[in-house]
Amino acid sequence: MTTQAISNPAPGFGATLSRLSRQREYGVLALLLLTIFAVSLVNHSFLAGGNIRDILVSSVPAVIVACGLTLVIVMGEIDISMGALMGLLATVMGQLTTPAHANLPVAVGIIVTLLLGAGIGLINGLLVAYGRMPSIIVTLGMLTVLHGVNLTLINGHYITDLPAGLRFFGIGTFLGIPISLWVTAAVVILAILLVRQTPLGRRIYAAGSNPEAARLAGLPVRNLKVFVFMLTGLLVAVATVVSVPRLGVIESGIGQNFELVVVTCVVVGGTSISGGRGTIIGSVLAALLLGVISPMLIFLRLGESATYWDRAIQGAFILVAVLIDHVARSRRGTH
Amino acid sequence: MNTPFLQVSGLSKAYNGIPALSGVSIDIEPGELHALMGENGAGKSTLIKCLSGVVRPDGGEVRVNGVAVSLGDIRASETAGIVALHQESTAFAHLNAIDNIFVGREPRIGPGLLDRPRMRREAQALLDRLGEKIDLDRPLEELSLAQRQMVGIARALSHKSGLLIMDEPTASLSARETETLFRIIRQLQSEGVAILYVSHRMEEVFALSSRVTILRDGKLVDTRPIADVSRDELVKLMVGRELLAEESRESTVTLGEVMLDVRGLTRPGVFQDISLSVRAGEIVGLAGLVGAGRSEVAASIFGVDRPASGAVSIAGKPLPAGSIPKSIGCGLALVPEDRQHQGLVLPLTVGTNLLLTVLGSPSMGALRSSDKENKVVADLMRDLSVKAAGPGIAANTLSGGNQQKLALGKWLAAAPRVLILDEPTRGVDVGAKADVYRIIRQLAKDGMATLLISSDLPELLTLSDRILVMSQGRIRGELTRAEATEEKILALALHTENSSVKVVA
Structure with a gap:
């Protein structure tokens, strides 16, 4: 009587879906490898080192910010102000450091950018956690404000002549690997460490899984929320620093639709929109998968209209991912 | 000592x-x-x-x-x-047993890293002490309810x-x-x-x-x-x-045909073999403790949930299971327990709420007519004595009692023949309570068959012609108006299947 058989979930369709939604990383990884393999059969140059590097570098902003947004969505919230924030941060960083504007040291520009990113995230978090407003509304409002401020600051101009120190973060390399990839790797590793190996990470998942139980366990649920929004704002700033200087020119269109890309990564990567479930690695793999799509379309030589399919495919990924999540959850609920 | x-x-x-x-x-x-x-x-x-x-x-x-x-x-x-195992689920379904036990007071190495080996060791020791074998790496949602409870106890012991x-x-x-x-x-x-x-x-x-x-x-x-x-x-x-002096209603009410007939209604694990009938003009009370399955029975009768087996008929005609529109069409109405979420659309006006059930019904015609609507609303507000500044104000500005009258009145507009009331006076003040009682009695007098679910024993005794008592998903007994007392109801409501608990002291 001291032992009891551990009941396995009934096998079958529901259990399969359940497992699929819980271990989406493997599915995403398989799809990623399959895509790369298939495209490289058609066009061998797809696997060339330069191309792989370009794909990775272009995925940098999505990968970095997805690490933060995963935790926001795990807590049952959402942030859609990331694109507008990136646009504003790019302008501020450019105007602080270029000779034509403030001409401050690059280090100052970067520090201000990071602080501003974290600060905007902090405001989002405070409004959601302590203002008790729905995060979709708060961040929609923030998106609009940030976009408006950005347009005012940039005033229809381009910012060029980025100082070499800043350009370094975009195009510099260390041991032959772009700086941006080093930074991205560090962010991903730290995020995984945070989630798996720190009390803070575990508490975020607990509060996302069952907010009321978290409160009864004495967890500071609201402060955890503020933290994940702030972290996401900070990571938007990090992504801005390592991706925008690569372009050499800063204009008002930077960051456009970026929030949609990141939300897609997180949701496709297996993070449940109802909270409590999701992994950093899943979001990262999904970001790489999405990053492969548009070069894939080019390499398959589908013609001019091919690039337009990029967004349609991303959208379809979201719908399929949410559907799997939803069906799996309702199956789970029945047994 | x-x-x-x-x-x-x-x-x-x-x-x-x-x-x-x-x-x-x-x-x-x-x-x-x-x-x-x-x-x-x-x-x-x-x-x-x-x-x-x-x-x-x-x-x-x-x-x-x-x-x-x-x-x-x-x-x-x-x-x-002092540690409480709360009644409502306080576990983190997505986390495994170890995290569930330690979240909030995690053992650490240095300033901010979890001491994973120690957590695993201590979790294992706590569960061993309880004599339970539990897979420490599975998310709790994959464990049985009993196993989850053991994890909860282990969490408590870890304090x-x-x-x-x-x-x-x-x-x-x-x-x-x-x-x-x-x-x-x-x-x-x-x-x-x-x-x-x-x-x-x-x-x-x-x-x-x-x-x-x-x-x-x-x-x-x-x-x-x-x-x-x-x-x-x-x-x-x-x-x-x-015991409150019974201001009982005249027992001279003549009962009509059987309007609501429920046979063998079953939802496994929720309620079993529920059979009951309510006649026109009759008020049947349904008593039981919270969790006895009363509201769930009501939801199944009304078509919110589909029962696994059993049949419901209204005025002798079988009612298709699991369809709220068909239930309303057959003359069935349910005033739910949670009026704020299920009973009213709070931001809408008093008038709109009262019309919710009849909009689109044949009696109102295909196109909305404000004359007709205004008359229906005015009549209802008068009959129910709703205390509101007018039909145009938002329902959420009313007191709990007046909200409850609206939730009731909404159904009266649809002129049902069978009314199921779930806790009609919960959170309602004494004055409004009297109004609600008066409305329920008036409806019965006009021939309404009423099934009254209530945890308020004096309320059941005051209003009901008969009282059915549920416990653990089954009807445990029936008491007539004459024989019903609070003690008898409670004794039946506390009834448990003797076979289900064998206790060796």
């Missing part, structure tokens, strides 16, 4: 000025199993919440081993050794708790799982852990506890050694209040 582990004195708590707990004092000895009993709303949950620090009491004092505990602070209560509060711990356990729980409870007691045990199940209380404290209407009735009290006495102490 030893010094008590826990000394509670004069604990009081009011919600919105309504006292939920007034001046309650209890002592609990180390290793004692102290039962806490009382009707629904007697204040048990509030007492638990105050002790475990979930809510801050308005007054009173809690001492552990003679030292005052800071109130309204979950951490402080836990540190003092080195001196007092474990258990709120209806056997409610969702099978007989075998219950036995395991009892074995663990005895083991904890032998280790000196005191347990405050809340249960409606008499067998358990008599088998396990050494003393019992009875609450009623937020006040302490008495604390007695279990050996000095009988079952009947216990029920009497719980009910206690002077």
